[in-house]
Amino acid sequence: MNIAEVLKNKIEAGQNVLTEFESKELLEEIGIKIPAQNLTKTKDETIAAAEKIGFPVVLKLMAEDVVHKSDTGAVKLNIKNKEEVGSAYDDLMKIESQSEKQISVQKMADEPITELIIGMTTDAQFGPALMFGIGGILVELLEDVSFRIAPITEYDAKEMIHEIKGFPILDGYRGKPKADINAIVDTLLKISDLVVKNEEIFEMDLNPVFIYENGLLCVDARIILKKKE
Ligand code: ADP
Ligand code: MG
Numbered sequence: 583m584n585i586a587e588v589l590k591n592k593i594e595a596g597q598n599v600l601t602e603f604e605s606k607e608l609l610e611e612i613g614i615k616i617p618a619q620n621l622t623k624t625k626d627e628t629i630a631a632a633e634k635i636g637f638p639v640v641l642k643l644m645a646e647d648v649v650h651k652s653d654t655g656a657v658k659l660n661i662k663n664k665e666e667v668g669s670a671y672d673d674l675m676k677i678e679s680q681s682e683k684q685i686s687v688q689k690m691a692d693e694p695i696t697e698l699i700i701g702m703t704t705d706a707q708f709g710p711a712l713m714f715g716i717g718g719i720l721v722e723l724l725e726d727v728s729f730r731i732a733p734i735t736e737y738d739a740k741e742m743i744h745e746i747k748g749f750p751i752l753d754g755y756r757g758k759p760k761a762d763i764n765a766i767v768d769t770l771l772k773i774s775d776l777v778v779k780n781e782e783i784f785e786m787d788l789n790p791v792f793i794y795e796n797g798l799l800c801v802d803a804r805i806i807l808k809k810k811e
Contacts (some may be wrong), residue, residue: 583611589782589807598784598807601644603686605803609788612772616800617689617692621730625671629802632667638690641667643674646681649804654678656665660690691799694792695761696751700769700800702732702786704808710777712770716748717790724748732774739770752793769798784808 585608592600600608606616621644622633630638643656651657654677658670671741674685697717705711708731717728728742743766752761769791777783785806793798 583607584633585611585776587779589780593782593807596810597646598809599646599649600805600807601646601684601686602642602804603644603684603806604804605786606800608805609800609803612761612776614769614772614788614800615797616693616803619686619688622685622687623683625668628671628685628687629664629667633664635689638662639667640688640690641674641685642688643679644686645677645679645685647679648681651802652657658692664747688801691792692794693803694790694794694799695758696794698766698798699727699771699790700766700786700791702773702783704784706732710774710783712742712774712777714742714766714770715746715776716751720748720751733778734770734774736767736771739767740776741771743767750803761793762796762798765796765798766793769800777801782807798809 592615603621610616615647618635622628622631632638638660641658641661648654648656656677661667661670676677698719699717701713710732712730712732712734713727715721720726726747728745737745740792743763754760783805787804788800789802792801
């Protein structure tokens with residue numbers, strides 16, 4: 583995949599939002615781990631993909647106008663067999679959308695130590711800024727996030743992680759295993775490098791990223807491109 587070319591073609595086609603599937607494909611290309619994923623259309627294709635990936639799987643509706651997927655019922659978690667794939671598929675096809683519908687079949691990821699949020703926004707004055715936080719209630723309620731202007735160094739990435747209030751959750755709080763901090767540092771550096779090299783990227787939202795004792799998995803992502811001038 584030539585990332586610069588993919589982004590340029592998207593903008594030319596007037597599509598400035600990449601689907602979750604496309605966003606994660608791009609992240610995988612820069613070395614960020616994602617659950618195995620397959621894009622399908624028909625029910626038979628969807629069942630075949632689920633069997634190939636191996637149960638349990640997750641089915642999600644990919645359509646340009648469905649953005650907050652869980653709000654509209656577009657995420658079906660922990661599907662354990664062929665029959666469940668069939669009924670989840672039928673439910674997803676009932677969701678209202680004006681766009682072309684596809685299904686992302688993906689491996690159901692193991693439960694993480696915690697969910698993380700990694701993002702990037704473009705500041706009118708300073709350009710690309712990276713964001714890091716712990717997912718769920720901590721981010722939404724306490725606004726417990728850290729920011730740095732890109733490009734960042736390894737030292738900056740470590741500071742971003744350590745300065746949030748929720749850091750103890752990553753550091754073996756209450757007997758939980760310690761999260762793989764190096765994997766988070768590595769991911770922040772990869773995102774920094776990506777956005778510095780590709781000015782077409784306006785916004786990125788990796789939400790959530792599942793963090794483990796060893797490694798991490800980005801289970802949802804959205805990339806927004808700058809509009810064609
Ligand atoms: P939304 O568009 O609503 O943000 P997500 O793709 O983030 O939808 O899915 C909603 C939630 O479902 C996630 O926050 C995560 O907890 C869970 N989830 C999504 N994909 C997976 C997966 N592949 N494995 C395990 N859990 C998942
Ligand atoms: Mg999400």
